Amino acid sequence: MRQRKPTGVWRLLGVLVTLLLIAAACGGDEGEDATTQAPATAPEPAPAPDAPEPPAPPATESAPADAEPTGEGASDDAGDDPAASDDVTATDDGAADATGSITIGAISTLDGPFAALGDFSMHGVKLALLEYGGELDGTDTRDGVSGATVAGLDIELVIEGSDATPDVAVEATRRMVEQDGADIIIGPLSGDEGLALKDYIRDFPEVTLVNGTSASQDLTLRDPAPNVFRFGGDGAMWTFGVGTYAYEELGYRTIATVAEDYSYPYDQVGAVLTEFCALGGTVAERIWVPLGTQDYSSFVAQIPNDVDAVFFAMGGTDAINFVKQYDEFTGQAIPLVAGPTAVDQSVLSELGDRAEGLISSGPVVDDSGLAEFDAFAARLDEVFPGQTPNIFNVYYYIATKSALQALEEVGGDLSDASAAFQAALAEQSWQTPIGPVVLDDNRQAVVDMYLRRVDGGIQKTIETLPKVNATLGFDRDEYIAQGSFSRDNPSC
Amino acid sequence: MAPDRRTEAAAGGAQVALRHLAGRAAAAAVGRNQRRAAQLAISGLLIYYVTAKSIQISDRSLLVLLNGLTAAALYFLMASGFTLLFGLVRVTNLAHGGVYLLGGYVALSVQRATGNWLAAAGLGFLFSGGIGILLYVLLRRLRGEGLRETMVTLGAAIVMADQALAHWGGVPSDLDPPAFLQGSLPLPASPLLYPKFRIAVIGLAILAGLALWLLLYRTRLGMVIRAGVDDRDMVSMAGIRVELVFCAVFVLAGGLAGMAGVAGGTYLSLAQGEDNRVLLASLIVVIAGGLGSLRGAGAAAVLVGLVEAFAQTHHAILSVLITFGTLIAVLALRPHGLFGRPVDARL
Numbered sequence: 001m002r003q004r005k006p007t008g009v010w011r012l013l014g015v016l017v018t019l020l021l022i023a024a025a026c027g028g029d030e031g032e033d034a035t036t037q038a039p040a041t042a043p044e045p046a047p048a049p050d051a052p053e054p055p056a057p058p059a060t061e062s063a064p065a066d067a068e069p070t071g072e073g074a075s076d077d078a079g080d081d082p083a084a085s086d087d088v089t090a091t092d093d094g095a096a097d098a099t100g101s102i103t104i105g106a107i108s109t110l111d112g113p114f115a116a117l118g119d120f121s122m123h124g125v126k127l128a129l130l131e132y133g134g135e136l137d138g139t140d141t142r143d144g145v146s147g148a149t150v151a152g153l154d155i156e157l158v159i160e161g162s163d164a165t166p167d168v169a170v171e172a173t174r175r176m177v178e179q180d181g182a183d184i185i186i187g188p189l190s191g192d193e194g195l196a197l198k199d200y201i202r203d204f205p206e207v208t209l210v211n212g213t214s215a216s217q218d219l220t221l222r223d224p225a226p227n228v229f230r231f232g233g234d235g236a237m238w239t240f241g242v243g244t245y246a247y248e249e250l251g252y253r254t255i256a257t258v259a260e261d262y263s264y265p266y267d268q269v270g271a272v273l274t275e276f277c278a279l280g281g282t283v284a285e286r287i288w289v290p291l292g293t294q295d296y297s298s299f300v301a302q303i304p305n306d307v308d309a310v311f312f313a314m315g316g317t318d319a320i321n322f323v324k325q326y327d328e329f330t331g332q333a334i335p336l337v338a339g340p341t342a343v344d345q346s347v348l349s350e351l352g353d354r355a356e357g358l359i360s361s362g363p364v365v366d367d368s369g370l371a372e373f374d375a376f377a378a379r380l381d382e383v384f385p386g387q388t389p390n391i392f393n394v395y396y397y398i399a400t401k402s403a404l405q406a407l408e409e410v411g412g413d414l415s416d417a418s419a420a421f422q423a424a425l426a427e428q429s430w431q432t433p434i435g436p437v438v439l440d441d442n443r444q445a446v447v448d449m450y451l452r453r454v455d456g457g458i459q460k461t462i463e464t465l466p467k468v469n470a471t472l473g474f475d476r477d478e479y480i481a482q483g484s485f486s487r488d489n490p491s492c
Numbered sequence: 493m494a495p496d497r498r499t500e501a502a503a504g505g506a507q508v509a510l511r512h513l514a515g516r517a518a519a520a521a522v523g524r525n526q527r528r529a530a531q532l533a534i535s536g537l538l539i540y541y542v543t544a545k546s547i548q549i550s551d552r553s554l555l556v557l558l559n560g561l562t563a564a565a566l567y568f569l570m571a572s573g574f575t576l577l578f579g580l581v582r583v584t585n586l587a588h589g590g591v592y593l594l595g596g597y598v599a600l601s602v603q604r605a606t607g608n609w610l611a612a613a614g615l616g617f618l619f620s621g622g623i624g625i626l627l628y629v630l631l632r633r634l635r636g637e638g639l640r641e642t643m644v645t646l647g648a649a650i651v652m653a654d655q656a657l658a659h660w661g662g663v664p665s666d667l668d669p670p671a672f673l674q675g676s677l678p679l680p681a682s683p684l685l686y687p688k689f690r691i692a693v694i695g696l697a698i699l700a701g702l703a704l705w706l707l708l709y710r711t712r713l714g715m716v717i718r719a720g721v722d723d724r725d726m727v728s729m730a731g732i733r734v735e736l737v738f739c740a741v742f743v744l745a746g747g748l749a750g751m752a753g754v755a756g757g758t759y760l761s762l763a764q765g766e767d768n769r770v771l772l773a774s775l776i777v778v779i780a781g782g783l784g785s786l787r788g789a790g791a792a793a794v795l796v797g798l799v800e801a802f803a804q805t806h807h808a809i810l811s812v813l814i815t816f817g818t819l820i821a822v823l824a825l826r827p828h829g830l831f832g833r834p835v836d837a838r839l
Contacts, residue, residue, distance in 0.1 A: 115662025115764060261809075288808060294760045294769065297559040297690075298804035301552045305683050317664040317763050324666070324761075328676050328687040329555075350665070 101154035102412060104129075104403070105182030107172055107197075108189045108212060108396070110141060110161025113292045114316045117189060117392050118161060120346055121212055123384050124396030125186055127376075129157060130383065132404055150404055151412040158182055164189070164291075166196035173197055177207055183414055184407075185209045186399050189392070190315075191216040191235065191264030198225050206417040208425065210399040213392055216263045218484055220444035221470050227418070229425055229443045231402050231432075232395045233363055233468065235267030235313075236274075236485070238340035240468045241451045242311070242361045243275030246337055250359070252308035254282050258299060258322065259313035259339070261288040261487075268313040268339045270485025271472060277492030288487060293318060296325045303334065313339030320350045327354050343454055345390035355454045361465070363434050364391050365450040366458040376433035389433065398432045405430065444470045506543035510536055545806050551682040556805050557798070558679075562690045562759070564797025565697030569752035570774035571781065571789040572704060573745030579721045579784025580741050582638065583631060587623075587645040588749050589771030590652030595620035595750025596757030596766075597660045600667055609670035613754045620750020621743040623652075628742035649767065657764055664763035667754065693755045700748065701790055708786065717741060721784060776815065780822045782832020791830050792822070 106125045108118040119141045126136060126145050132155065134148030141159070148155040158180045160172035169188050176182040185207060188194055194214025201209045202225040209228045211219060215235040219228060233240075246252045255276065259265035265288075273283055284304045289296065303310055314322055319342040326336065332354075340362035341347075343355055366389070373389065376397065380387050387393065406425040413420050429438040435448035449465040471479040483489055517532035546553040574588050599616030603609060627648060634640045668674070669689040676685035708714035716737050719727045728734040753762075756770065777796050781788025796818060803814035828834055 111662075112765065113763065115657075116664075119662070290812075292765070292769075294766070295559075295563065297562070298556065298801050299808065301549070301555045301559065301684070301805050302808070305551070317761065320664060321761055325687075329684055331676065331685055333683055350663070 100412070101156050102150070102184070102407065102414065103156045103158060103176075103180060103182045104184045104186060104400070105158045105160060105173070105176030105180060106212075106396070106400075107160045107162060107169060107176070107185065107187035108392075109164045109193075110159075112163030112165070113318070114164045114189060117316055117346060120387070120390055120392035121187070121189055121396040122159060123380065123387055124393035124398075125157070125400045127379060127383060127393070128397050128400035128404060129155060131401070136383070150407045151410075153407075153412040155404075162188060162193060164193065166192045169193035170196050170200050173200060177201075177204055183207060183418070184403050186396060186403065187212040187214075189213050191267075192262055194219045195263065198228050201225060201227060206414070208403070208418055208422055210403050210425070212399055213395045214264075215267065217267050217470070218263075220442045222480060222484065224442040224444075226443075227422060229399075229402070229422075229439065231398045231428070231437055231439070231445045233445065233447055233449065234470065235264045235340075236271035236472060237447070237449060237468050237470065238362050239268045239271040239313075240361055240449050240472050241275075241463070241465050242337060242359070243272040243277075243281070244279065245359065245361075245451055245462075246272075246309060246311075247276055247279040247281050250309070250335075250337075252276075252281065252337075254284050254307045255309045255311055255337070256285040256287065256303050256307045257283060257311045257313070258287045258289065258296075258303070259311075260291045260293075260315070260318060262291060263484075264315075265313040265339070266485040266487065269311065270490055272311050272337075273490050273492050274472070274474075277490065283492060286487065289314075289318075289322075291318065294321060296322050297329060300326055300329045303330075305334075307334060309335045309337050311337045311339070312342055315341040315344075316347065319343070319347050323351055323354050341391060343459070344392075345388055345459060346392060348454065348457055348459070352457075356456075358454045359451075359462075360454075361449055361451050362391065362459070363447065363449060364389055364394055364459065365452050365461045367460050368434070368450070368464075370431075370433065370435065372431055373433040394433055398434075398437065401432075402428045402430070402437075440469065442470070446470075503543065503547060506539060509539055513539070542802065545802075549805070552684065552805075554679055555682065555684055555686065556801050558686055558690070558694075559805075560798035560801035561694050561794070562797070563800055564793040565694045566752055566756055566770075567773055567777045567797055568697045568790055568793035569700060569748055569755065570770055571777040571793055572700065572786055573748035574774055575778045575781065575784055575786060575789045576704075576717075576741055577745045578778070580717055580724075581631075581738050582636075583645065584638070584642045585627065585645045585745070586642060586771065587627060587648040587652060588745070588774065589767035589769075590649040590656075591620050591623050591746050591749040592753040592756065592770050593656050593762065593767040594623060594652055594753070595746075596667075596753030596762045597656055598750075599754045600660070600665060600757060600762060603667050609667065609758070612667060613751070616750045616754045617747050618750075620753065621747040623750075624742035624744070624746025625739065627746070628739045649771075653764070653767055656767075660762070662764055664761045666761040667758040669758050687759065689759050693759060696751070696755060697793075700751065701786075704786060713737065713740065776819050780819050780829055782826075782829030784833070785829065785831040788829050788831030795822075795830075 106122060108121040109115060110118040122141050129145040129148040132148040132150055134145040134155070137143040137146055144157040144159060158176050160176055162169040162172050173185060176185060185201065188197055189212055191214055194211060194216050195218060197209060198219055201207055205227055207227060211228065211230040211232070213232065215233065215238060217234045217236055219234065220230050246255065257269045259269050269286065277283070284307045285302060287299050287302050289299050312322060326332065336358055338358045338360035340360055343351070343358050343360050344362065345364060345366070348355055376394070377389050380389060380393060402425065406421055406428055409424045410420045426439055426443055429436070437445050437447050439445055446467050446469045449468045450461050451463040451465060452459045453462055513532050513536040517529050517536065520529040520532060546556070570588065570592060574585060577583050577585050595616040598619040599612040602615045603612035606612070627645065630644055630648065631641050634644060673689045673692050676687045679686050708718060716727060716732055720734060720737055724734060777789060777792045780796060781792030796815060799818045800811060800815050803811035807814060822830060
């Protein structure tokens with residue numbers, strides 16, 4: 001083949017490519033930093049992970065020895081990396097030493113289909129820390145908060161992301177617990193992640209998991225772990241009241257359901273059908289779509305023509321795509337009834353007019369008039385301009401603040417496998433932005449829910465449903481004996 | 493009633509076809525042509541099954557058909573560029589999904605700035621063509637080293653995905669269709685509607701297919717491309733600047749992927765991870781159709797689109813399995829794909 005001659009065109013191309021490559025390299029930096037943080041610290045404590053469990057409580061003497069090499073290694077990126085300084089105290093369990101600090105690890109979905117929701121949840125975590133004297137390190141989601149103190153102890157924040165899959169969530173949490181020495185984990189965001197983290201965290205009784213928005217029932221209802229706390233509702237509680245309202249007020253007798261195919265939507269569909277069928281309603285078809293489906297046309301085609309309404313339970317991108325396509329394919333000839341996250345404030349603006357009038361139940365309404373809610377909304381907008389309250393920032397805020405309040409009550413004492421702290425956490429009872437919260441014996445919240453309607457782009461209250469518990473008011477033993485909700489349970 | 497009549501007509505048609513197939517299968521069996529008999533029997537069973545299932549929801553079978561064709565249209569736009577590139581340059585371009593996503597996102601930005609869908613689509617197309625040139629330059633030095641070329645395209649795919657995340661964020665969004673394609677048309681004998689834009693996407697794919705056919709079979713450039721697919725060295729020895737032709741094909745493939753991105757970004761939505769989903773779908777189509785074959789890409793796109801729509805409607809939980817099963821079945825019967833030929837071993 002002929003050797004190429006460097007003509008003008010080629011030179012121009014060369015310059016263009018170089019410029020673009022440089023632009024790509026510079027643009028990539030921000031993203032890269034965040035993703036390389038974890039691997040950067042990963043090699044140093046490499047010998048440790050083999051024996052992670054034993055060192056934690058009795059490690060106080062060996063801590064300096066362990067910390068020496070870690071500290072040296074981490075100094076490379078000590079500048080902006082909040083994790084770097086944690087490593088020094090990583091194996092110290094944070095008991096009330098004079099120099100002690102407490103590490104809070106926050107996990108949410110910073111990648112994948114729920115990436116946008118991950119940003120919201122971190123806003124909630126940071127707002128709570130700001131109330132304890134912290135300052136934002138930067139505006140990026142992965143920028144931490146420094147300077148927060150509780151009972152004279154510094155609070156370090158470590159942020160990790162998952163992509164909504166359980167194994168990635170466990171891996172990220174393992175890094176925070178076993179390498180960064182996190183004492184408290186706030187999160188995760190999605191249902192199956194929560195179940196996976198419960199199984200993982202059970203082996204670390206000194207570490208406390210305060211759930212973010214994971215709404216699988218069985219995080220707390222069946223086989224609970226003693227160190228897992230949930231200060232919000234689960235998928236079934238969030239859907240409480242919708243089935244009854246649909247039957248009694250809206251007069252629906254036959255419905256179809258369309259929902260994503262995993263544990264959290266099972267709980268929503270299960271809760272709606274439990275109420276709806278108990279009153280005499282029937283379900284004509286249950287359609288399950290894979291998480292992250294783009295094209296819903298073939299699923300819309302399965303909805304029978306003769307149902308009174310369609311209940312749909314989805315989150316994030318999926319809800320936006322489904323509502324848009326349902327509208328295009330049916331003109332909403334059959335009315336929709338929504339699951340709690342499908343019309344959460346985080347997606348309402350993207351849904352636009354198509355969401356107007358949709359009925360749902362859920363923990364957050366915009367017109368509750370609670371002073372705590374209005375204060376939260378104002379503070380959120382002040383710190384993160386343009387943000388409004390939604391399930392994710394509110395729940396992560398409540399989780400973080402509950403943990404900080406309990407820490408304060410015990411003076412930061414995490415000795416004896418966090419026994420005093422976990423006892424104090426279980427006793428937390430306070431007025432959150434979305435109403436009062438107390439925990440039951442399984443460390444599951446009993447909270448108010450709201451039956452609501454989308455009106456003018458915000459969620460307005462139809463009715464407040466006070467003190468909804470994990471068994472939706474049914475007899476506890478009977479309710480648990482029904483078994484976990486699944487594709488075809490309840491049968492009705 | 494219309495639905496009943498249509499159902500009867502469909503059932504009648506299927507019966508005739510089945511009787512015909514059964515007759516031929518029996519004849520083949522008598523003639524000891526077991527392979528033929530088995531093939532006919534299996535196709536007979538498939539026809540019976542599909543017809544029976546479609547009759548169950550007779551008022552919506554047209555919808556399923558259209559859904560399949562819309563998906564096929566998007567797959568064809570993606571797969572045609574991919575397969576051309578492979579056919580001529582022998583590059584397995586794993587960055588094709590990234591080009592789809594960036595083309596869509598650039599169009600999104602343009603639409604937000606100007607409010608004009610056509611301008612957005614045009615610029616998305618041009619931008620993706622530009623990425624094609626970039627890829628061409630990146631891969632120039634590695635020509636003929638298949639594995640390294642593929643690795644470079646994989647790297648480019650990752651860079652593109654990260655750039656998309658950095659510039660457009662994780663919140664999914666979509667383009668608004670142009671005013672004259674907004675809204676939906678009623679489907680005959682069904683309470684459902686069909687969005688105008690999806691029908692336009694089918695039209696767009698047919699137009700793109702026709703234009704490609706004209707380009708390949710009615711122009712000098714097309715002649716060179718086809719000759720290059722057959723024997724690259726011979727073409728360059730004939731004094732043709734084959735490098736320029738390569739570059740043109742990169743631009744064409746990039747532009748087609750960008751066009752797919754604009755279409756997909758309008759009737760579906762743009763989100764992180766879409767690049768991989770679309771790349772996977774177009775890989776299935778390209779392999780089933782035969783690497784390097786444009787006709788194959790068209791036929792396989794329709795096959796995969798229809799199978800997918802049917803499977804999602806009737807066997808939602810198994811739909812992925814059935815889609816891949818189709819690929820396996822095609823490869824079992826025709827190892828080089830529907831219209832493929834063995835790849836030149838020297839390359």
